[in-house]
Amino acid sequence: MRIKREIALARALALLERSNQRSIIAIIGKPGAGKSTFSKYLSENLPTGLVAFVPMDGYHLSNKVLNDLGRSNRKGAPDTFDVDGYVALLRRIKNSPDESIYFPIFDRAIEESIAAEGVVKPEVKLVITEGNYLLHNDGGWQGVAPLVDESWCLDLPDALRMSRLINRHIAFGRTPEEAQAWAHGSDENNAQIIGASASRADFTIEVD
Numbered sequence: 001m002r003i004k005r006e007i008a009l010a011r012a013l014a015l016l017e018r019s020n021q022r023s024i025i026a027i028i029g030k031p032g033a034g035k036s037t038f039s040k041y042l043s044e045n046l047p048t049g050l051v052a053f054v055p056m057d058g059y060h061l062s063n064k065v066l067n068d069l070g071r072s073n074r075k076g077a078p079d080t081f082d083v084d085g086y087v088a089l090l091r092r093i094k095n096s097p098d099e100s101i102y103f104p105i106f107d108r109a110i111e112e113s114i115a116a117e118g119v120v121k122p123e124v125k126l127v128i129t130e131g132n133y134l135l136h137n138d139g140g141w142q143g144v145a146p147l148v149d150e151s152w153c154l155d156l157p158d159a160l161r162m163s164r165l166i167n168r169h170i171a172f173g174r175t176p177e178e179a180q181a182w183a184h185g186s187d188e189n190n191a192q193i194i195g196a197s198a199s200r201a202d203f204t205i206e207v208d
Contacts, residue, residue: 027154032168050124058103062113077193103118
């Protein structure tokens with residue numbers, strides 16, 4: 001089902017208010033689709049203190065590990081994340097609501113994750129997690145779906161998405177040529193994988 005972002009916000013509010021039970025929403029989207037921007041929109045319109053945002057990107061394997069594995073040129077692919085660690089985090093978030101649960105945050109400026117940079121506090125009733133492969137059905141990612149209450153896929157026209165993606169790469173230090181090559185190479189390969197799982201989402205969000 002395709003819905004506008006205002007309807008998505010209303011659904012988030014409904015999950016937040018339905019009971020004392022903690023809920024998890026998974027947001028997926030191709031690189032450059034606006035997952036962070038959409039999360040910001042939600043954060044500005046949901047009650048402060050009751051909502052936590054948990055990006056999947058904190059579970060990037062380190063640059064050293066990727067280099068040792070020979071996967072540096074595919075950073076961002078499904079097998080360049082600690083998927084078991086991420087699934088274990090979601091399980092703790094779901095099953096241990098009375099604990100403060102810390103998680104790593106990916107810093108684009110240094111292209112590395114910082115341990116225990118984020119926290120889900122006991123008072124949090126709605127957790128929004130976002131990332132590329134939350135509906136991927138291989139390599140351990142299939143462990144995500146049973147732990148979330150709803151899954152949302154962001155839909156943005158590819159031309160606009162690619163333009164935003166290239167500009168983002170440039171903003172974080174790549175040359176225009178490097179940004180073009182990465183966006184049309186590694187990023188696009190990953191986008192095809194994400195697109196293949198998009199139909200599993202409960203809702204598709206039409207992004208303006």
